[in-house]
Amino acid sequence: MTHSRPSLAVVGATGVIGGVMLQILSQHADVWGEVKLISSPRSAGRKLVVRGAETEVLALHEDVFDGVDVALFLVPDDVSARWAPVAVAKGAVVIDDSAAFRMDDDVPLVVPEINSHAARLRPRGIVASPHCTTLSLIVAVGALHAEFGLRELIVSSYQAVSGAGREGVAALREELSLVAGTELGTHPGDVRRALGDGGASPFAAPVALNVVPWAGTDAGHGWSSEEIAIRQECRKILSLPNLRATATCVYVPVVATHSMSVHARFENEVPVHRAHEILATAPGVVLFDSPAAGDFPTPSDVVGTDPTWVGRVRQSMDDPRALEMFICGDNLRKGAALNIAQIAESVAAEFPRT
Amino acid sequence: MTHSRPSLAVVGATGVIGGVMLQILSQHADVWGEVKLISSPRSAGRKLVVRGAETEVLALHEDVFDGVDVALFLVPDDVSARWAPVAVAKGAVVIDDSAAFRMDDDVPLVVPEINSHAARLRPRGIVASPHCTTLSLIVAVGALHAEFGLRELIVSSYQAVSGAGREGVAALREELSLVAGTELGTHPGDVRRALGDGGASPFAAPVALNVVPWAGTDAGHGWSSEEIAIRQECRKILSLPNLRATATCVYVPVVATHSMSVHARFENEVPVHRAHEILATAPGVVLFDSPAAGDFPTPSDVVGTDPTWVGRVRQSMDDPRALEMFICGDNLRKGAALNIAQIAESVAAEFPRT
Numbered sequence A, B: 001m002t003h004s005r006p007s008l009a010v011v012g013a014t015g016v017i018g019g020v021m022l023q024i025l026s027q028h029a030d031v032w033g034e035v036k037l038i039s040s041p042r043s044a045g046r047k048l049v050v051r052g053a054e055t056e057v058l059a060l061h062e063d064v065f066d067g068v069d070v071a072l073f074l075v076p077d078d079v080s081a082r083w084a085p086v087a088v089a090k091g092a093v094v095i096d097d098s099a100a101f102r103m104d105d106d107v108p109l110v111v112p113e114i115n116s117h118a119a120r121l122r123p124r125g126i127v128a129s130p131h132c133t134t135l136s137l138i139v140a141v142g143a144l145h146a147e148f149g150l151r152e153l154i155v156s157s158y159q160a161v162s163g164a165g166r167e168g169v170a171a172l173r174e175e176l177s178l179v180a181g182t183e184l185g186t187h188p189g190d191v192r193r194a195l196g197d198g199g200a201s202p203f204a205a206p207v208a209l210n211v212v213p214w215a216g217t218d219a220g221h222g223w224s225s226e227e228i229a230i231r232q233e234c235r236k237i238l239s240l241p242n243l244r245a246t247a248t249c250v251y252v253p254v255v256a257t258h259s260m261s262v263h264a265r266f267e268n269e270v271p272v273h274r275a276h277e278i279l280a281t282a283p284g285v286v287l288f289d290s291p292a293a294g295d296f297p298t299p300s301d302v303v304g305t306d307p308t309w310v311g312r313v314r315q316s317m318d319d320p321r322a323l324e325m326f327i328c329g330d331n332l333r334k335g336a337a338l339n340i341a342q343i344a345e346s347v348a349a350e351f352p353r354t
């Protein structure tokens, strides 16, 4: 049996990213044949709507990949590590949102606005999508790099709790309900007392009315795994193996949309008006930069939108080759589901139309 | 009439900083004679407790400075600009928390842990205390500078709403009560809809469930006044007129305690163990840096405490002379009232004991 359009499997359809992916599949031009939704046995049997049709969620199993051309993996690292090769063996191209394969030399790490060509060479049959913090940053920085030659990045993040999945959002919601009744005074200990231990949170400290300078796991020498990921992923995506890149990752009490304060130094001088011209026309970027008029990006402006928003562009007073910027991107859309959908659609275009 | 101890006036006793100042006056060793509390006519007549005694608040007027030896100004810039010289003319030494005199060459800008000597030379009779963002940073950075020679600072702030005074705290409280009943979903627009315009807020965007990358007023070329203040004040306090210093100032939904992600480059190499030794013994600094065990400073740990807390100390992977750090300081204590109290106590020690 031939089918005119490639078939798709969404593994992890019941998660935070999975939910946004189903919205995007219903909104974008439909390039897919059959769409299978897959989760763990916990959620199997649930019915979700995609492209207007109720679709039953299947439990992850070797046989679900029969006849699947493209499989999106929106699941934890260990699930991807185990099951992506199974899907490939069954003939699918895998596009993976986890960290399992991102630094594998035989797996391209793809941001379509920057290195779409890389998705075509995939020795292991797998394409990886970067971490959401990298994605919220790289589209804007990549456009400037193409013009000025990036030499160094120093990034401080303001990360949304949904970056930690369903549990991150639940932790903020619960903590906020705890402090809602309190006076929110400025008296020593008020906040700590109201928050207590923070319950079953994925964060290492309370996140409501607080900021938490730790994301991911211990990567040695004081670094967190997400800080190392930003460095390595930027180097790989931009093909700059020696790029100087430093990140400090901090969670803030925001539901969705990661923000970044970025110091970027280039090979050449970067007048603000030239940076503005490039950002205003770069694909996937919105320039929103008139601070005296109140125009700068904040998560509440950006949440639910596709592009990377850039504002607060300033030329360093100490080095005419350096820019300061404030960048926001919805971690659930461009930071995850949208980037995966863009890669998947470019892979779909490789399939012969019959 | 001689008095054995200098008399004190607290101008702005009814504000956020004034309230913390009254606590500190009650807690510290008492070096003062009479203490007068002063506000605008709006609050005059109120009774506040200081050193255990109910004290009536007086309206600001030339005559209130009669017999005052030391006057603390905890009021808006324009009020300090007009009234500090009046207090000096009446014979008082003024210690000012506003921005009115900080960059005046004839006014020392003092952080006792770093340049206590500077408070003794005050051609205008005025000593200025730095901005709260500078103060939350400089005690730790100054200790490292003394050892390694500071060359460059790149700072991104996570500023508490109380940095904008009573109105900042009121705005966060009101916005949080608006979102408390909502589902806090991750659906596009949820947050924006719940927050609306944010009412009469001192911030340029909603601050609950959001971050706002703008603090102060327009300082030209895209910079905010607080970003310029950090640069200029660090240069002045450290006597480093050519220090490279860049800041990005961002408000976060935290009640009190400013946090900073700091990239600091020094003249000499800075192994983490040496930085730890210096920070662990520096006056006014707490080292809290064992992230794998969950030990890093967050506002909920630091609020209500006196010192500057430092954690997440990492040596740059690209430059052995650079350190990354995360620094927290209570903007109402060391960031304002405590620093003023420390300066005032050193001035009090100049008065002859009779």
Ligand SMILES: NC(=O)c1ccc[n+]([C@@H]2O[C@H](COP(=O)([O-])OP(=O)(O)OC[C@H]3O[C@@H](n4cnc5c(N)ncnc54)[C@H](OP(=O)(O)O)[C@@H]3O)[C@@H](O)[C@H]2O)c1
Residues within 6 Å of the ligand: A011, A012, A013, A014, A015, A016, A017, A018, A038, A039, A040, A041, A042, A043, A044, A060, A073, A074, A075, A076, A077, A079, A097, A098, A099, A130, A131, A132, A162, A163, A164, A165, A166, A167, A331, A332, A335, A336
């Ligand atoms: N959140 C973000 O901002 C973001 C951004 C970029 C990348 N990512 C990555 O995307 C992936 C998914 O993240 P998320 O935030 O959507 O997580 P999530 O909300 O916790 O959802 C996890 C999903 O994985 C499924 N799953 C878990 N264990 C499974 C198993 N053993 N077999 C089959 N399915 C299993 C879950 O199915 P059940 O319903 O059956 O449990 C659910 O659909 C992760 O690798 C994450 O690191 C997330």
Ligand SMILES: NC(=O)c1ccc[n+]([C@@H]2O[C@H](COP(=O)([O-])OP(=O)(O)OC[C@H]3O[C@@H](n4cnc5c(N)ncnc54)[C@H](OP(=O)(O)O)[C@@H]3O)[C@@H](O)[C@H]2O)c1
Residues within 6 Å of the ligand: B011, B012, B013, B014, B015, B016, B017, B018, B038, B039, B040, B041, B042, B043, B044, B060, B073, B074, B075, B076, B077, B079, B097, B098, B099, B130, B131, B132, B162, B163, B164, B165, B166, B167, B331, B332, B335, B336
């Ligand atoms: N909040 C911080 O983190 C922080 C940190 C460092 C420095 N500062 C500086 O400290 C100063 C006070 O800040 P704040 O946060 O305490 O402000 P606030 O809470 O708004 O209090 C303002 C105080 O100034 C008094 N005042 C206002 N106009 C006056 C006038 N015309 N005559 C006499 N008194 C007048 C007010 O008295 P009424 O009660 O009569 O209105 C009140 O006591 C400002 O210069 C601020 O920039 C603040």
